Amino acid sequence: xxxxxxxxxxxxxxxxxxxxxxxxxxxxxxxxxxxxxxxxxxxxxxxxxxxxxxxxxxxxxxxxxxxxxxxxxxxxxxxxxxxxxxxxxxxxxxxxxxxxxxxxxxxxxxxxxxxxxxxxxxxxxxxxxxxxxxxxxxxxxxxxxxxxxxxxxxxxxxxxxxxxxxxxxxxxxxxxxxxxxxxxxxxxxxxxxxxxxxxxxxxxxxxxxxxxxxxxxxxxxxxxxxxxxxxxxxxxxxxxxxxxxxxxxxxxxxxxxxxxxxxxxxxxxxxxxxxxxxxxxxxxxxxxxxxxxxxxxxxxxxxxxxxxxxxxxxxxxxxxxxxxxxxxxxxxxxxxxxxxxxxxxxxxxxxxxxxxxxxxxxxxxxxxxxxxxxxxxxxxxxxxxxxxxxxxxxxxxxxxxxxxxxxxxxxxxxxxxx
Amino acid sequence: xxxxxxxxxxxxxxxxxxxxxxxxxxxxxxxxxxxxxxxxxxxxxxxxxxxxxxxxxxxxxxxxxxxxxxxxxxxxxxxxxxxxxxxxxxxxxxxxxxxxxxxxxxxxxxxxxxxxxxxxxxxxxxxxxxxxxxxxxxxxxxxxxxxxxxxxxxxxxxxxxxxxxxxxxxxxxxxxxxxxxxxxxxxxxxxxxxxxxxxxxxxxxxxxxxxxxxxxxxxxxxxxxxxxxxxxxxxxxxxxxxxxxxxxxxxxxxxxxxxxxxxxxxxxxxxxxxxxxxxxxxxxxxxxxxxxxxxxxxxxxxxxxxxxxxxxxxxxxxxxxxxxxxxxxxxxxxxxxxxxxxxxxxxxxxxxxxxxxxxxxxxxxxxxxxxxxxxxxxxxxxxxxxxxxxxxxxxxxxxxxxxxxxxxxxxxxxxxxxxxxxxxxxxxxxxxxxxxxxxxxxxxxxxxxxxxxxxxxxxxxxxxxxxxxxxxxxxxxxxxxxxxxxxxxxxxxxx
Numbered sequence: 078x079x080x081x082x083x084x085x086x087x088x089x090x091x092x093x094x095x096x097x098x099x100x101x102x103x104x105x106x107x108x109x110x111x112x113x114x115x116x117x118x119x120x121x122x123x124x125x126x127x128x129x130x131x132x133x134x135x136x137x138x139x140x141x142x143x144x145x146x147x148x149x150x151x152x153x154x155x156x157x158x159x160x161x162x163x164x165x166x167x168x169x170x171x172x173x174x175x176x177x178x179x180x181x182x183x184x185x186x187x188x189x190x191x192x193x194x195x196x197x198x199x200x201x202x203x204x205x206x207x208x209x210x211x212x213x214x215x216x217x218x219x220x221x222x223x224x225x226x227x228x229x230x231x232x233x234x235x236x237x238x239x240x241x242x243x244x245x246x247x248x249x250x251x252x253x254x255x256x257x258x259x260x261x262x263x264x265x266x267x268x269x270x271x272x273x274x275x276x277x278x279x280x281x282x283x284x285x286x287x288x289x290x291x292x293x294x295x296x297x298x299x300x301x302x303x304x305x306x307x308x309x310x311x312x313x314x315x316x317x318x319x320x321x322x323x324x325x326x327x328x329x330x331x332x333x334x335x336x337x338x339x340x341x342x343x344x345x346x347x348x349x350x351x352x353x354x355x356x357x358x359x360x361x362x363x364x365x366x367x368x369x370x371x372x373x374x375x376x377x378x379x380x381x382x383x384x385x386x387x388x389x390x391x392x393x394x395x396x397x398x399x400x401x402x403x404x405x406x407x408x409x410x411x412x413x414x415x416x417x418x419x420x421x422x423x424x425x426x427x428x429x430x431x432x433x434x435x436x437x438x439x440x441x442x443x444x445x446x447x448x449x450x451x452x453x454x455x456x457x458x459x460x461x462x463x464x465x466x467x468x469x470x471x472x473x474x475x476x477x478x479x480x481x482x483x484x485x486x487x488x489x490x491x492x493x494x495x
Numbered sequence: 496x497x498x499x500x501x502x503x504x505x506x507x508x509x510x511x512x513x514x515x516x517x518x519x520x521x522x523x524x525x526x527x528x529x530x531x532x533x534x535x536x537x538x539x540x541x542x543x544x545x546x547x548x549x550x551x552x553x554x555x556x557x558x559x560x561x562x563x564x565x566x567x568x569x570x571x572x573x574x575x576x577x578x579x580x581x582x583x584x585x586x587x588x589x590x591x592x593x594x595x596x597x598x599x600x601x602x603x604x605x606x607x608x609x610x611x612x613x614x615x616x617x618x619x620x621x622x623x624x625x626x627x628x629x630x631x632x633x634x635x636x637x638x639x640x641x642x643x644x645x646x647x648x649x650x651x652x653x654x655x656x657x658x659x660x661x662x663x664x665x666x667x668x669x670x671x672x673x674x675x676x677x678x679x680x681x682x683x684x685x686x687x688x689x690x691x692x693x694x695x696x697x698x699x700x701x702x703x704x705x706x707x708x709x710x711x712x713x714x715x716x717x718x719x720x721x722x723x724x725x726x727x728x729x730x731x732x733x734x735x736x737x738x739x740x741x742x743x744x745x746x747x748x749x750x751x752x753x754x755x756x757x758x759x760x761x762x763x764x765x766x767x768x769x770x771x772x773x774x775x776x777x778x779x780x781x782x783x784x785x786x787x788x789x790x791x792x793x794x795x796x797x798x799x800x801x802x803x804x805x806x807x808x809x810x811x812x813x814x815x816x817x818x819x820x821x822x823x824x825x826x827x828x829x830x831x832x833x834x835x836x837x838x839x840x841x842x843x844x845x846x847x848x849x850x851x852x853x854x855x856x857x858x859x860x861x862x863x864x865x866x867x868x869x870x871x872x873x874x875x876x877x878x879x880x881x882x883x884x885x886x887x888x889x890x891x892x893x894x895x896x897x898x899x900x901x902x903x904x905x906x907x908x909x910x911x912x913x914x915x916x917x918x919x920x921x922x923x924x925x926x927x928x929x930x931x932x933x934x935x936x937x938x939x940x941x942x943x944x945x946x947x948x949x950x951x952x953x954x955x956x957x958x959x960x961x962x963x964x965x966x967x968x969x970x971x972x973x974x975x976x977x978x979x980x981x982x983x984x985x986x987x988x989x990x
Binding site: 078114162164166175177178179180182183198199201202203204206208209210211212213214216217219220223224225227228229230231232233234255294295296297299300301327343 | 728729733776777778779780781782784785802803804805806807808887888890891894895898899901902903906909939940941942943944946947950951961962965966967969970971972973974975976977978979980
């Protein structure tokens with residue numbers, strides 16, 4: 078098989094991968110190759126034609142394709158090479174990649190460092206143990222989004238949405254705009270899965286009923302979906318008797334969670350964190366394999382593309398430094414721990430070799446003033462609220478880390494009411 | 496409207512009809528397979544565990560007991576010739592108590608009488624040495640080395656495909672409404688269907704859950720199908736290698752119980768339940784059923800991670816009231832043959848039943864059809880290339896010949912565009928049939944990524960609008976139209 082040596086190889090050309098390419102080039106890597114299995118660059122943002130992207134990075138409101146366009150232009154300018162229509166079959170434990178492309182056939186890409194930027198996929202109906210019939214008309218929200226926004230095809234006319242992840246909320250509004258009726262959004266938790274702003278702009282503004290602590294119990298209709306049974310559920314997630322209701326609909330969209338896509342990572346023996354479903358990383362986005370880095374939703378599912386591309390830049394830069402033998406290693410090591418209010422977090426460990434940001438989600442909403450902090454007085458910030466649908470950040474400086482007592486080996490991040 | 500003249504009409508294109516069609520294609524006969532479904536396999540042949548039973552379960556003297564072990568053997572003879580996936584992984588019936596152990600002895604004895612080779616009872620710790628994930632509470636297990644598993648979609652498609660290559664005609668969306676008889680009702684003439692009249696001197700009832708209705712069309716009320724639903728889970732392939740074979744609990748009066756099996760493609764399959772119901776086509780899953788499946792599976796293999804299910808489904812067993820297969824030619828009307836009541840182990844028995852019915856036609860219906868060999872018949876066929884199973888070198892060669900092999904459509908199962916185009920060429924018309932032919936959409940994302948691409952390819956290859964593509968035929972359209980269709984119509988009107 079032909080061998081393709083590069084300095085940094087990046088798997089995936091979504092917001093994480095494209096930014097990683099730029100980061101790697103700007104940090105001095107010569108040959109930076111981004112491998113993308115789709116025909117076009119941009120990843121899932123190609124189909125996210127709604128506005129709301131780039132408020133942090135570009136200080137203006139862009140659509141997904143516009144946001145990606147800016148990053149892609151910058152990547153071209155920086156000398157990043159892209160290979161689209163290129164499937165990465167497998168990754169060996171040295172980080173080398175087996176790829177396939179219609180023009181070049183199968184190649185063995187051998188990089189000095191790799192950035193994994195495969196993003197995430199949607200949880201299917203089978204994973205949430207949805208019961209009932211399996212007729213046409215049951216889609217994940219992202220699949221429906223592709224049909225509507227990319228293919229110009231309408232999945233249905235009367236829609237029920239299960240789960241309130243951001244794509245589900247966005248699709249509720251989109252289906253209304255396309256002339257469909259959205260009967261309601263049903264969420265098993267007592268709070269929204271997605272961003273508050275999406276609940277306001279996609280549901281409230283269109284008077285779409287939002288039913289918290291409700292489940293879709295079963296689907297009906299053998300050929301095409303004809304309806305669903307919904308019910309209120311109790312704290313044990315059991316249906317509350319007498320609250321079952323039949324809702325006629327021809328479409329059920331699922332927005333019930335995203336799973337980091339780590340099949341390649343597992344093949345190479347990269348350690349996966351059971352909480353996030355992504356690789357265990359340090360603040361340099363370095364996985365358990367020192368030459369393999371990871372960034373974006375493949376690590377932990379973010380709310381904002383800005384976070385993803387920021388992380389991509391950092392991972393790309395660090396991969397380039399690693400390839401050149403310049404990445405700081407060693408130093409004091411600290412395990413990160415989540416406090417009582419923390420559901421999942423990343424990175425899982427850091428060193429005092431550089432500043433670090435820890436991202437985490439809370440287990441329940443704090444609808445009051447609360448303190449987001451790391452122990453040993455390293456960081457504390459007061460917020461007006463903390464919500465499961467919105468990522469929290471804790472910033473730690475290398476200087477503060479170096480000044481900690483020699484006995485300190487772990488750091489806890491948490492949220493408390495104030 | 497007459498659709499044609501044939502020698503044999505097979506009503507039902509499930510595993511029973513498919514294996515018979517393939518055996519008959521070795522003879523110089525005009526054979527048609529009629530099925531009311533929009534894609535095949537449908538019904539019980541589509542939704543089952545894919546298991547090749549060894550043959551110890553059935554009471555000696557029953558028709559099931561007679562054909563199960565020979566059917567199992569026949570699959571092993573045919574699977575390479577017909578290129579469908581068969582895994583001879585063996586099976587265990589697990590005992591949790593003294594009473595269960597006595598039952599294992601009974602099964603072993605039954606198996607010996609049914610001609611099942613190699614049965615052996617092993618203590619629990621021997622089982623756990625071979626299968627470390629087996630429950631610590633299992634005290635002994637009956638090992639059946641001839642137990643196995645097939646990809647049931649591939650098996651049905653392989654038999655049908657080979658039959659079609661040898662001239663058998665397949666008619667989908669063709670529902671039999673009436674059986675045409677001679678005056679006085681003594682002999683069959685043919686059938687009237689939703690797509691016209693098919694004439695033939697021999698009609699075989701292989702209609703699965705609907706074989707009772709087909710029998711009733713000739714006034715035979717003796718076949719009464721009591722549909723029994725079984726629910727299943729399929730898990731992510733990531734945990735498929737937890738076990739090497741498959742596990743049954745000790746059977747009870749309801750059936751073989753909830754099993755844990757490694758599928759032919761490397762997933763885990765958990766199930767089935769066994770619940771009698773009135774409806775012959777209701778394959779909805781239920782919270783109670785799936786809870787029972789999970790509990791039953793965890794009893795055998797406690798370490799199964801419950802969050803790794805990727806889909807669930809239900810199938811209907813076509814059990815006759817006698818709980819046995821109903822095979823034979825009717826005395827009146829002459830020319831009408833039953834292959835009915837095909838419940839478990841029906842998948843396993845089918846190829847042996849097919850050989851039996853060929854003999855039956857030769858011996859009992861020689862006055863109606865003449866069974867001369869078909870000199871052009873070819874007993875082998877190959878499946879659509881399984882790209883995912885090839886080495887890098889083999890893939891490289893293919894891609895150089897045809898770049899469509901480098902277009903991965905289903906990322907989870909590594910299915911290429913070239914395979915899907917070939918599936919359409921061989922008769923796939925729906926998203927589900929593409930899945931059954933190629934596995935596109937059967938992976939961990941369950942078609943989340945590839946469904947729009949498959950719709951696109953089907954529409955392109957079949958010259959239809961994407962919004963006409965169906966999930967599984969009939970009214971199962973995936974899309975209801977185009978976006979902005981209202982405006983497009985208005986513009987067209989103004990232009």
